[in-house]
Amino acid sequence: MKQAAARIDRFTDASDDALVRAFAGGEALAFDELYARHEQALYRFVRRLLGRDLASQADEVFQDTWLRMIQAAPRWAPQGARFRTWLFTMAHHRAIDMLRRSGREVSGSQDETDGEPFAPPGEPWLDWPAPSAAAPDELAFWQRAGQRLLGCLEELPLPQKAAFLLHHEDELSVAELAAALGIGFETAKSRLRYGLAKLRTCMGAYLPAAEMKGGGHERATA
Template structure:
C-alpha cells in the first residue's frame, strides 16, 4: 500500500514553520522535524544504497541532517515541500558515496529502453517452496521471502529508477514531487517509474508465478 506523507493537525506547526523557527534559534523545532521525518528518511537512504553499501546508511543519514542544520538560515520553500528537499539532500549524498566507492552513477544510459527483455541476475528464488504446496503456517515464511526478493530486485535497478520508485511507491511522493526531489523533468520521472515497475514485475514474476498457478 502506498504511504502518505505525515499529516499535521491544526495545532501542530507545518514543516516550513518549524524550519523558520529553527533558523531563529528554536532547537525544539528541529527536534520535531527530526522526529517527523527520520524514519522515512532512513528507510529511503538504506534502500537506495542497497545491500552492497548498507553499512554507509548511518553515515549518509547523519550527513543529510547535518546539511539541514547548515542550511537552516538559507532554506526557502520555493514551491517544494521540506520533505521533498530533505530527500533531495539524501539523494545527493547517496550519489556521492557511490561515486567515491567506484560505482558508476550516470543517468544517460537509464532514460532509454534498449528493447531487450530484462532478466534478474540471480535465480535463487527457484529453490523456494511454491505456495501451492506449502504446509499450514508456512504462508508467513513464503511472504517474508517474497519481501526479501523484492529488496533484491530493487538492488538490481539502476539508481535513477530505484530512486524514483522508492520516492513514489514507498514514501508517497507524487510524480511532480519525485521530479523535484531528483531534479529532473516530469516526463523523465514518469519514464523512470515506468521502467522501474516493468523490471520489478519481471524480477518478481519468476517468484510469484507458482503462487498464480496454485491460485
C-alpha cells in the same frame, strides 16, 4: 513545567514548514520534532538507495543529510516543495556522491529511451493473498515477498531505484519527482515506469498465488 509542556505540544502540532522556521529562529525542540517525524523513513531511504555493498556508509550519509539540513535551515524557502521532499533530495545527492566515490555507475540507463518496457498481461499482484495476521501461511507469503522485493531493488539501476524509492517513500508525483531529481518530466516518467516494470518482473508479480506458494515458491524468496 507547564510552559515547557506547552512548547512541546505546540511543536508536536506544528507543520514541518513551521518547525523549520522555528528551528532557524533558535528553537531546538523544533528540530527534535522534525527528526522524530522523519528519522525512520530517511534512514530507510538512504539504506536502500546505497544498497548492500555500501550499507556501512548509510549512517554517514544519514547524519550528513541532517547536518546539511541544519546548515540550510535559515535559507529554507519551500517554493511549493514539502520539507520531507527537500530532505530526501539532499539525502539523494549525498548518496550519489558516496556511490561515485566508491566507483559505482550512477548515470541513467540507455534502455530508458528504447520504447515501452516489457509488461506481462494482467493486473500485477491481483491473485496474491491479502496480508492477515490471522492466516500464518499468508503472512509468511508476504514476509517472503518483502524479502524478495529488497533483493529486486538491489538489481535496479541507480536512477530507476532512486525514482522508485522517492515515489514510494515520499509519494511524489512524476512532476515532483522530476523537480526533486533535477531531470525532465519524461525522463522521470521513464525511470519510474522502467523501474516498476523490472520490479514486477523480478517479483514474479504475474504468477498465480498458488504457484508462488507452491511450485514457484523459490521465486518469492530473497
